[in-house]
Amino acid sequence: MGVNLRQKVIKIIMFKVLIKNVFFLSIGVSLGYAAYYAAGEIYSGVKTKAENVSVNNGLLPEVAEADPKESKAVTTKSNIKMVDLSDEKVIHINGPIGRNALNVSDAIKLAARAGEPIWVLIDSPGGSVIAGAQIISAIESAGVEVNTVCLSLCASMGAIIHQYGTKRYMVDRSFLMFHEASGGVSGTMPQMLSQLNSMNRYINKMIAKIATRAGTSFQELSSKLAAEFWVDAEDSLSLHFSDGTINVLFDPSRVLNSTQNFDDGITPRLPVPNRGERHKVLDMQL
Numbered sequence: 144m145g146v147n148l149r150q151k152v153i154k155i156i157m158f159k160v161l162i163k164n165v166f167f168l169s170i171g172v173s174l175g176y177a178a179y180y181a182a183g184e185i186y187s188g189v190k191t192k193a194e195n196v197s198v199n200n201g202l203l204p205e206v207a208e209a210d211p212k213e214s215k216a217v218t219t220k221s222n223i224k225m226v227d228l229s230d231e232k233v234i235h236i237n238g239p240i241g242r243n244a245l246n247v248s249d250a251i252k253l254a255a256r257a258g259e260p261i262w263v264l265i266d267s268p269g270g271s272v273i274a275g276a277q278i279i280s281a282i283e284s285a286g287v288e289v290n291t292v293c294l295s296l297c298a299s300m301g302a303i304i305h306q307y308g309t310k311r312y313m314v315d316r317s318f319l320m321f322h323e324a325s326g327g328v329s330g331t332m333p334q335m336l337s338q339l340n341s342m343n344r345y346i347n348k349m350i351a352k353i354a355t356r357a358g359t360s361f362q363e364l365s366s367k368l369a370a371e372f373w374v375d376a377e378d379s380l381s382l383h384f385s386d387g388t389i390n391v392l393f394d395p396s397r398v399l400n401s402t403q404n405f406d407d408g409i410t411p412r413l414p415v416p417n418r419g420e421r422h423k424v425l426d427m428q429l
Contacts, residue, residue, distance in 0.1 A: 223315050228393040232261045235398040236278070240270030240300050243400075248281035250400035251289065260288040263308065264391065264398075269299025269429050272324060272346060279307045279349075292391055293317045293376075300429035306353045306384065313376035313385045321353075321364075321372040324429050346429070357383040 232254045236247055247263075254261050263282070269275075282289045282304075291308025293301075298320035305311055305319065313319070324346050328338045347361070354364040359382075364372075379385035 223388055223390055225390050225392060228262055228391055229397070231393075232257065232259055233393050233398045234261065234263045234400045235393075235395065236263065236265045236267050236301070236304070238267060240267055240275045240278070240304075242274070244271070244274035244277045247400050248277045251278070251281040251285055254399050255285040255287050255289075258287055260290060260309075261285065262391075262393075263289060263291045263304075264294050264393065265291060265297045265301050265305050266294040267297060267301030267304075269301050272300060272342070272429050275300035275304055275429065276345075276349075278304050282307050292389070293319060293385075294391070296320070298322075303349055303353065303429060306356065310387065311385045312387050312389050313379050314390055315376050315388050317376050319374045319379060319384055321368050321374075322429075323368050326428050353384075359383075 234247060234250050234254065236243075251261060251263070263278075282291075288309040290310040290312060291305045292312045292314065293305050294314050294317060296318050297305045298318075299322060302319045302321050324342070326342075328335045330338070347365075350364060350368070351361045354361045357364070374382060374384055376385065376388050380388065
């Protein structure tokens with residue numbers, strides 16, 4: 144009886160010890176796992192930061208990875224159309240507009256007889272308003288499509304001629320530039336005022352037509368011209384100063400006008416009848 148009681152007491156004590164050891168063991172295992180997890184997180188964070196540090200001792204800025212969609216967009220081929228004008232009727236305005244205007248306007252009139260579209264390629268810094276107006280008159284009276292193409296720079300009177308094309312095209316990265324006219328007159332005060340007023344109305348009619356075609360007001364376009372208005376090929380589409388962006392292939396030896404007649408942009412000056420050489424013919428430069 145005494146032996147059995149002693150054995151039961153020993154078993155109870157051993158059981159309590161076992162429970163106590165299991166309890167502390169479970170706490171130790173939990174603490175160990177938590178420490179292991181925390182160490183893993185710290186290592187992962189350090190590793191990530193290490194991978195993001197620049198190879199140049201951290202002095203270079205971090206660069207985010209390029210978005211695959213953006214990379215694809217960058218490598219996409221251009222959708223700009225190449226137009227082969229080798230067999231088309233082509234007229235080339237290359238340089239300042241002055242004495243050459245008659246040559247260009249005559250070439251447009253002769254080419255129009257065939258009843259086929261005409262392409263006027265323009266790369267000009269501008270020139271005489273009245274000389275340029277001859278080209279505009281030939282375009283408007285041709286009776287066929289006269290498409291204008293700005294090859295590189297169509298400035299001043301060159302830009303105005305470009306705007307009168309049936310279809311106005313821009314070569315990618317070419318520029319249009321519009322600005323106010325400049326020039327000089329001489330004579331008595333009433334004579335000079337008359338000349339200036341007439342030329343002002345003459346030019347404003349052109350500007351008004353360009354503004355209407357672009358869907359803007361005369362006042363808004365005129366205000367832009369005061370500070371020089373530059374438009375590249377891309378913006379010309381959204382602003383309605385062109386009808387398309389293309390590139391062109393043409394044979395300079397086959398253009399219909401002579402490109403050798405381009406002068407230095409100085410319009411020939413003729414004496415006003417009965418006024419003497421001291422008076423200049425009314426004209427302005429664009």
